[in-house]
Each structure stands twice: as structure tokens, then as C-alpha cells.
Amino acid sequence: MRFLRTLSGLTLTAACLAGCGGAAGAGSPAATPHFVEPASAAAPAAASAPTAGTPAESPATAASPATEGGAAATSASAAPKAGKVKYVFPVDASNVDFHTTHSKYPATDLFVDCGERFVATTSGVVLEISLSDKYVKGRPDGPNNGGLSVSLLGDDGVRYYGSHLSKVQSGIEAGVRVEAGQLLGRTGKTGNANNVCHVHYGISPPCAETGDWKVRRGVIWPATFLTSWRKGGQKSPVATVEAWEKKNGCKA
Helix, strand or coil: CHHHHHHHHHHHHHHHHHHHCCCCCCCCCCCCCCEECCCCCCCCCCCCCCCCCCCCCCECCCCCCCCCCCCCCEECCCCCCCCCCCCCCCEECCCCECCCCCCCCCCEEEECCCCCEEECCCCEEEEEEECCCCCCCCCCCCHHHHCEEEEEEECCCCEEEEEEECEEECCCCCCEEECCCCEEEECECCCCCCCCCEEEEEEECCCCCCCCHHHHCCCCCCHHHHHHHHCCCCCCCHHHHHHHHHHHCCCC
16 A cells, blocks of 8 residues: 555656645644634645544634644744754655655655644744635746745754645744744645645745745755655755855845
8 A cells, every 4th residue: 555655646746846836753742733724715624533532623713722742832032942953854744755856946845645744844933924825826926826834944044934734733923933843734735736735845045034935935955854854864954055045145
């Protein structure tokens, strides 16, 4: 069955790369997360059935949003923890496929089932999020291509961006501090995803921090770093990102 799933993932890759243009093991959160539902008219991806004795995921009307560990998200004013920056693979699932290439510009599409856990690559502060799917097929590439998304400024000074999400974790908003591996949302196919479940993943310097979508969507190739992180390695993209910024001056 795993061999068939891999073949299926590769087939979906070919179908999505044109439309997107523009494996760590799954973990179990200590507390049932609450999500912000997409504001688009389209129905959100179906959630998996809750286990016995565990309440189903609730919309963001809950009085106190929780992080994956059950604690409230901390303020951006909180100082980064001392010590070496930690990196983790951004999708907490065992069935993720990705390639070293991407259509039009450097980035990576992480092909995985809808509803899997999209987590923070490293500790840092959330720069911007999108909670609604405003993409209109046929329009020129733009900031709406990503659908639901989260952009994070890591403590290493690098920006990490994931889009096409189906849900964004309640409490994840601009200015909120997160830790490596913290739940940011769930994988999906919003925006220009060509109806294929995956995460568009981009690495870039923060530049204008918000609004600079051409840089935010990705300017260096992530595959070598993703390969390291999936195996538990700690390969850092800092030098590569700094070299790109020095050469290009944040013009993508």
C-alpha cells in the first residue's frame, strides 16, 4: 500500500507543479486544537474522526485558543530561548513527497494528504497569515495564490512560508511567538493548488517582512534543508539566504 501511495504522490506532483506555479512521524497534540475555519464559500477539508473520549475539533469560537501543547500562544515580546536554533520538518506526517524543483521560482511543494499537521520549522514570530481563500482562477499570479497561509520569521533571521492550508490554528496570528514543531495549521488545497492536497513551502529573507509576496513565496531551493530536517539533521539555510539577499537586494 505504501508503494502505491508513493506512486500516487508522484503522479499528483506532475499535475500540481504547473498549477502551483505561481518525514517525520505524525505526533499527537496534548490537547485537542481549535481551528479558524476558512472564510471562503468552499467547504473545508473533512476532518478525521475523533478517537473515543476525545471531543471533535471545534471552530475558533472557543473562549481560549490553545497551542498544540495546550498552553495559550505567547506574545511576540517574549524573548527567544537561549541556545542553538532547532529545525524540524514542517509537515508532521510520514507520507510526504517533495522534489528538488518547482515551477517558475525556487520553492518546494510538499505533497501529503489534506488535514495533516503543518508545524513551525523553527522558533520565531508569526509575520502574517491568511484566513480566507480569495484566489480566482485565471487571474495573474499574486498574493492570493496561496489561499490560507502562515509566514514565520525564525529566530535565525530567515522567513518560512507555508500555503494552500485547509485550516489555520486558532491563536496563530501576526506577532505571536511560536516554538519549533508547534502546530500552525492543517494541510489542504486552498488557493492555486490545482485541487491537489499539498503545502507550498518557501524560504526567504524577511525583506519588507509583510506584503512582499514575490520574495515571501520562496527565493532559495528548500529541498536540501528539508532532506536534512526529515532525518533529524540541523542543516541551516541562513548562509544561503544571506547570499541571495546580498546578490539580489530583495528583488525577486
